[in-house]
Amino acid sequence: MSNLVNTPFGKGMTFSEIEKCREVTPADRKAILDMSDPQAVQTLLMVTPPRPKAITTDEDILMVLRGINFNAGSRSEDMVSLRIWLNAKHIIVSQNLPVRSVDVIQERLATYATPVEVMISLTDEIFNRIESHISEIDGRVDEAEDLALENPDQKHRAQIMNFRRELIALRRYLLPQRETMMTLSRSTSKLLSGDDRETLTNQYYRAARICDQLDALRERLSLIQEEITAILSDRMNKNMYLLSIISLVFLPLGFITGLFGINVDGMPWTGTPLGFVIVCGLCIAAAGFILAVMRKQKWI
Structure with missing residues (x-):
């Protein structure tokens, strides 16, 4: 055709x-x-x-x-x-x-x-x-x-x-x-x-x-x-920054709880009913101190 x-x-x-x-x-x-x-x-x-x-x-x-x-x-x-x-x-x-x-x-x-x-x-x-x-x-x-x-x-x-x-x-x-x-x-x-x-x-x-x-x-x-x-990228950086702050706050708290969690003689406040309250207070104080330092440094 x-x-x-x-x-x-x-x-x-x-x-x-x-x-x-x-x-x-x-x-x-x-x-x-x-x-x-x-x-x-x-x-x-x-x-x-x-x-x-x-x-x-x-x-x-x-x-x-x-x-x-x-x-x-x-x-x-x-x-x-x-x-x-x-x-x-x-x-x-x-x-x-x-x-x-x-x-x-x-x-x-x-x-x-x-x-x-x-x-x-x-x-x-x-x-x-x-x-x-x-x-x-x-x-x-x-x-x-x-x-x-x-x-x-x-x-x-x-x-x-x-x-x-x-x-x-x-x-x-x-x-x-x-x-x-x-x-x-x-x-x-x-x-x-x-x-x-x-x-x-x-x-x-x-x-x-x-x-x-x-x-x-x-x-x-x-x-x-x-x-x-x-x-x-800015959104991801903000998310990573937030995770870094959370990690920084909880790092000493993890150290404190890990330290008081070892099963050896000589640990303080094991014989008092206020021991748990004291440890919680230390964790709160440590977290507050870290947040205060970060705010002073204008990190947050």
Whole structure:
């Protein structure tokens, strides 16, 4: 079954979508090769998702982008790979997992006149979804921060760690994607007009802002995690301090009771009924003396 879907648009233009690049038929591969070139075919049909990049010539543009993975059962930080090749008449979009941005562009295909317009609109849609997802993460971080600082515990600390892992994964793909947009904005390809380069430059700035936002969020999460760690450490230190005080108070009491508990001749007050009261008084006096010394030293 063919995985290559060709849709005409504009005046003699063709939008080709490879729905599952791992399952293309020999006929699909030949059709793609007839439209593009061997290097483009290799990238478009690569099994292992390549990192974001852009290669431009006067006749064509080959680029790889990453989009947010909204597919069921997948983690959003495992970004989907989208490979795009275009020339003056054709644009080929290759994916192995469904990408919502591509579906949106297909619905608007009748409004575009050239493959470059499709490419620019597609990258814009991808960045829209990335920004929306990061804003959602920002909101969840706000909620997690309030809960974590109100009642810090290991559960909230683990939640902050999960946020950091998600941001690190996103940043791993979005940093080279920023460089990809810079390469496109500086391209001298004849396919791009001055207005196209200006639009791509704005998209580069947009990608840079997204990366800056990720860095700011990651730094914020680090500060939250440090604050939680400090609060938990302070709480543990207070508990250990309390246990130390209790141990210090009861240490001489244990010595006194141990001393008077030995079974040898010569122990004082063994013949008087007030012996137990006297020993209790000594214990109370020793405890009071230790507490007084600790208070004087401002230990308590």
